[in-house]
Amino acid sequence: MKRSFAIRLTLYILPFATLLFLVMLLLYYGFSNRVLTQSAKSNAESLAKGAVHQMEQVLLPVENVAKSLALYVELFNPDEESIRYLLRQTISKFPDVFGSTIAFGPYARDPGRLYYAPYAYQQGDSIAESWLGNQDYKYFYLDWYQIPTTLNKTYWSEPYYDEGGGNILMSTYSVPFYKTVDGRRQVTGVVTADVALQWLTKIVESIKIYERGFAFLLSPTGTIISHPDSSLIMHESIFSVSREKNAPELRTIGRDMIAGNSGFTRMPTVLFKDKARVYYLPIPSNQWSIGIVFPQRELYAGLQKMTIYLVILGIIGFLLLWLVIQNVTRKVTVPLKRFAESAHEIAGGRFDVALPDIRTEDEMGELHHAFDYLQKQLAVYIENLKVTTATKEKIESELRIANQIQMGMIPKIFPPFPNRPEIDIYAMLKPAREVGGDLYDFFFLDEDKLCFAIGDVSGKGVPAALFMVVTRTLLRSLVTKDMPIDEIVRQLNNSLSKENESNMFVTFFIGIVNLSTGRLDYVNAGHNPPYVVRAGEQVTTLETTKGMALGFIEDQSFHFGSDRLMPGDLLVSFTDGVTEAANLQDELYGDERLRRFLKPFHGSHPEALVRQVLQDVAEHAGTAPQSDDITLLTIRFKGLN
Amino acid sequence: MRIIKRWSEIIVCMICLAAPASAGQAQQASITYTPHWMPQSQFAGYYVALDRGYYRDAGLDVTIRHPSATENVVETLRNGECDVISLFLMTALEARDKGTDMVNICQLSQNSAQLFVTKASSGISRPEQLNGKRIGAWEAGFREIPEAVLQQAGSVVTWVPIVSSVNLFLQGGIDAMVVMLYNEYDVIINCGVNENELNRIFCSEHGFNIPEDGLYALGDSYSSRPDVFRRFVAASLKGWETAFAEKDYALDLVMKEMKSANVPSNRAHQQWMLDKMEELFKPGQKPVAEGELWQEDYQKAFSILSNMGRMTQTSPDFQAFYKKPGR
Numbered sequence: 001m002k003r004s005f006a007i008r009l010t011l012y013i014l015p016f017a018t019l020l021f022l023v024m025l026l027l028y029y030g031f032s033n034r035v036l037t038q039s040a041k042s043n044a045e046s047l048a049k050g051a052v053h054q055m056e057q058v059l060l061p062v063e064n065v066a067k068s069l070a071l072y073v074e075l076f077n078p079d080e081e082s083i084r085y086l087l088r089q090t091i092s093k094f095p096d097v098f099g100s101t102i103a104f105g106p107y108a109r110d111p112g113r114l115y116y117a118p119y120a121y122q123q124g125d126s127i128a129e130s131w132l133g134n135q136d137y138k139y140f141y142l143d144w145y146q147i148p149t150t151l152n153k154t155y156w157s158e159p160y161y162d163e164g165g166g167n168i169l170m171s172t173y174s175v176p177f178y179k180t181v182d183g184r185r186q187v188t189g190v191v192t193a194d195v196a197l198q199w200l201t202k203i204v205e206s207i208k209i210y211e212r213g214f215a216f217l218l219s220p221t222g223t224i225i226s227h228p229d230s231s232l233i234m235h236e237s238i239f240s241v242s243r244e245k246n247a248p249e250l251r252t253i254g255r256d257m258i259a260g261n262s263g264f265t266r267m268p269t270v271l272f273k274d275k276a277r278v279y280y281l282p283i284p285s286n287q288w289s290i291g292i293v294f295p296q297r298e299l300y301a302g303l304q305k306m307t308i309y310l311v312i313l314g315i316i317g318f319l320l321l322w323l324v325i326q327n328v329t330r331k332v333t334v335p336l337k338r339f340a341e342s343a344h345e346i347a348g349g350r351f352d353v354a355l356p357d358i359r360t361e362d363e364m365g366e367l368h369h370a371f372d373y374l375q376k377q378l379a380v381y382i383e384n385l386k387v388t389t390a391t392k393e394k395i396e397s398e399l400r401i402a403n404q405i406q407m408g409m410i411p412k413i414f415p416p417f418p419n420r421p422e423i424d425i426y427a428m429l430k431p432a433r434e435v436g437g438d439l440y441d442f443f444f445l446d447e448d449k450l451c452f453a454i455g456d457v458s459g460k461g462v463p464a465a466l467f468m469v470v471t472r473t474l475l476r477s478l479v480t481k482d483m484p485i486d487e488i489v490r491q492l493n494n495s496l497s498k499e500n501e502s503n504m505f506v507t508f509f510i511g512i513v514n515l516s517t518g519r520l521d522y523v524n525a526g527h528n529p530p531y532v533v534r535a536g537e538q539v540t541t542l543e544t545t546k547g548m549a550l551g552f553i554e555d556q557s558f559h560f561g562s563d564r565l566m567p568g569d570l571l572v573s574f575t576d577g578v579t580e581a582a583n584l585q586d587e588l589y590g591d592e593r594l595r596r597f598l599k600p601f602h603g604s605h606p607e608a609l610v611r612q613v614l615q616d617v618a619e620h621a622g623t624a625p626q627s628d629d630i631t632l633l634t635i636r637f638k639g640l641n
Numbered sequence: 642m643r644i645i646k647r648w649s650e651i652i653v654c655m656i657c658l659a660a661p662a663s664a665g666q667a668q669q670a671s672i673t674y675t676p677h678w679m680p681q682s683q684f685a686g687y688y689v690a691l692d693r694g695y696y697r698d699a700g701l702d703v704t705i706r707h708p709s710a711t712e713n714v715v716e717t718l719r720n721g722e723c724d725v726i727s728l729f730l731m732t733a734l735e736a737r738d739k740g741t742d743m744v745n746i747c748q749l750s751q752n753s754a755q756l757f758v759t760k761a762s763s764g765i766s767r768p769e770q771l772n773g774k775r776i777g778a779w780e781a782g783f784r785e786i787p788e789a790v791l792q793q794a795g796s797v798v799t800w801v802p803i804v805s806s807v808n809l810f811l812q813g814g815i816d817a818m819v820v821m822l823y824n825e826y827d828v829i830i831n832c833g834v835n836e837n838e839l840n841r842i843f844c845s846e847h848g849f850n851i852p853e854d855g856l857y858a859l860g861d862s863y864s865s866r867p868d869v870f871r872r873f874v875a876a877s878l879k880g881w882e883t884a885f886a887e888k889d890y891a892l893d894l895v896m897k898e899m900k901s902a903n904v905p906s907n908r909a910h911q912q913w914m915l916d917k918m919e920e921l922f923k924p925g926q927k928p929v930a931e932g933e934l935w936q937e938d939y940q941k942a943f944s945i946l947s948n949m950g951r952m953t954q955t956s957p958d959f960q961a962f963y964k965k966p967g968r
Contacts, residue, residue: 135711136710136711137711138780138802138804140802141780141802141803141804142804143806143808143809146801146803146809146814147808147809147812147814150801150809150812150814150815151812151813151814155812158806158808161903220811221808221811221832221833222831222832222833234905235905235906235907236907236909237831237832237833237907238833239830239831239832239833240831240907240908240909240910241907241909243831243909244907244908244909244912251833254833255833255835258832258833
């Protein structure tokens with residue numbers, strides 16, 4: 001199955017984007033969580049501090065009233081009337097003080113009275129008075145008296161329900177007062193101020209935090225003094241709740257609270273069904289502790305909502321990203337596809353095919369430029385190629401003509417002299433290129449003398465061909481019936497050497513056979529010596545005569561050699577294209593091989609010899625290209641019958 | 642027609658129900674029981690017996706009336722304001738010695754629940770170490786056995802009377818406090834003091850495992866209708882049995898009683914108390930059944946009081962004091 005570019009790109013990008021998104025989400029959640037928790041703590045803290053401040057504003061003045069009374073009693077030991085007046089005035093002047101007593105220890109005030117504790121208290125709008133202490137109310141053994149007198153310190157009592165005062169929750173502040181007896185300060189009794197606690201619980205109840213968050217108040221023994229669930233108030237302590245709900249962490253929190261510490265911690269799932277947090281703070285004057293509780297979920301509700309939004313946004317983002325990738329890849333791949341199509345068209349030869357319309361200066365633009373350039377260059381190239389090809393074709397055709405002309409200049413009709421039975425001639429010239437530099441020729445000088453020549457022009461191709469033509473033309477124009485053969489060569493050399501700007505030369509062999517005698521006169525100007533295949537498988541080389549190749553030096557003399565041909569002898573002249581024919585291993589055909597090959601040909605027809613030699617040479621060369629012109633000229637002397 | 646028929650049926654039923662009830666009432670003996678303290682799990686068995694109808698089934702019309710905080714229940718019994726009271730054995734012996742003709746008709750608690758608690762930080766963990774210390778104890782009494790423990794250890798202490806709170810102890814105003822395991826001890830725990838922050842000196846572990854709660858009636862009253870008291874005891878024991886078997890139900894009743902008496906209450910503490918009651922009621926090694934008084938316990942209690950010079954009589958008359966509950 002072929003995965004499209006879009007899918008591959010998506011597979012690369014989406015996992016990474018998802019990871020990135022998740023990491024960012026986690027970081028965001030963690031960070032926000034911390035910030036929110038911190039802000040919740042500050043929020044709860046400021047609420048708690050505010051409440052504590054409000055409570056202290058009531059409690060501290062009450063403490064001061066009781067302390068002032070105690071000081072007054074200690075300093076002035078007022079009489080009963082004054083004491084009662086003082087208490088009544090206290091109640092009327094300080095509405096926060098619900099009741100007040102100056103309670104003396106056993107017989108401390110009056111040796112005749114065990115109990116002495118005048119008490120004034122609010123009763124509706126008026127002030128009532130009574131005496132505390134009797135068989136059923138032994139106040140010496142009650143906390144509000146016993147604890148401050150035992151410990152010599154002021155004391156806020158545990159809250160209690162005042163049965164006389166309409167069952168309202170009260171707390172009593174006690175200040176011990178003293179008498180100096182025999183120089184020793186002895187506790188004589190306590191001054192108390194009772195405070196109703198409804199206002200206080202109202203302060204606590206009014207604290208609202210988040211949706212369901214609330215505040216509660218603990219006494220120094222952990223008793224719940226204020227709580228939204230009124231059934232807990234004064235019945236339960238944080239410790240009894242901890243045990244009943246089997247939440248030991250709550251006990252730990254309670255102990256820290258009544259120890260007068262402040263803190264911000266997790267609340268066990270007791271007060272709410274879910275996780276909660278609590279901030280707590282002590283009230284310095286009476287050692288109570290206020291706790292502010294709120295469900296964690298509410299604290300994080302916004303965050304969770306936000307997180308859900310983010311996740312939804314993320315999903316939408318992914319969908320959009322998907323679409324964008326699809327779109328982008330389509331934008332990229334559609335031109336690519338069209339480029340591909342264009343490439344196919346161009347390959348098919350349509351260079352003018354329209355390219356995709358790209359206007360951007362990006363990689364796609366570069367590709368467009370490249371394609372455009374390619375298209376133009378191809379067109380130019382092909383145009384050039386057309387011209388070059390045409391030119392080449394023209395040259396080739398001219399060369400073909402030149403070849404025809406060249407070939408037309410050498411005798412090609414065999415047998416050339418059908419009416420001369422004393423001789424058979426066969427020759428073949430195989431140019432390596434269209435035109436060659438080899439030449440041969442033969443013609444009769446008179447009735448008996450046959451002149452023949454073979455030559456090989458240095459170089460190849462057109463210059464060699466031209467030089468060959470010149471050589472052949474000069475030969476024919478110079479040769480006369482009676483001119484000695486060495487003179488012919490000398491004149492030919494002079495003509496070729498003159499104004500030979502290109503320094504070309506030609507190896508040349510010329511011979512004249514007297515058909516009536518078999519005498520052979522020849523001049524060899526730097527050419528491969530021809531072989532004579534004689535009877536008895538004898539192959540001899542015509543002895544070399546003095547003389548260099550033609551065209552080198554003007555006015556040099558040439559000597560001629562002579563031999564005699566016997567009937568049946570074959571004179572085989574050739575160019576080095578035969579002996580230097582190389583195979584792929586660069587091994588030359590060689591003189592020796594030719595000589596051996598020629599042995600059995602005595603008496604054979606020249607055409608058979610030429611064809612078989614050429615075939616042997618071709619076999620030797622194999623697939624190696626022909627590098628030089630190959631020319632063979634063979635004459636069979638049959639003699640005079 | 643149909644409706645009328647239904648109504649007639651209902652009326653017939655009501656008459657049928659009412660008839661035996663009123664007939665029963667005529668036969669039912671009326672008993673007023675006054676526990677020696679305000680409502681709490683210490684009396685759960687009686688609430689259960691009443692609520693489950695064990696008393697009614699026994700042909701009794703029982704009223705449970707708790708005393709006020711300052712009421713002396715012995716006085717209440719002597720005055721004829723009630724028929725049965727519950728009382729510590731020691732208190733009962735002393736009251737009898739002082740002239741109240743009281744008989745034990747059932748001994749529920751078999752063990753002493755009294756102990757001294759000290760703060761672990763004080764290092765006090767043996768009675769001898771209490772010598773010279775200030776010890777809080779109920780102003781109302783009940784400290785004969787702790788005194789006997791201290792006497793045995795040779796410790797002389799300063800007693801600090803306390804009415805009802807553990808705050809003086811918590812505040813450090815006293816070195817030790819005599820508490821009931823089922824009550825004040827747990828109150829201290831519920832004030833945030835951990836058990837490992839306290840040392841406990843149990844009276845029972847120092848040779849004074851004297852039983853506590855028992856039921857008492859006036860001798861004459863008992864003689865005049867012993868069967869009624871026996872039925873009351875049997876139904877009460879059955880009530881206790883149910884209370885221990887169905888603690889949640891019993892606690893519901895306790896909490897209801899406490900709420901209606903407007904007494905501060907919390908279930909955790911009452912649960913603790915009920916659990917401890919169950920332990921205290923078990924005779925253990927003592928050769929008696931639940932609800933019975935072991936003569937040796939009686940004699941030991943008597944001699945403790947005698948040694949303190951609290952008793953005027955010299956020889957304990959167990960038979961006269963103890964009326965074994967019928968089964």
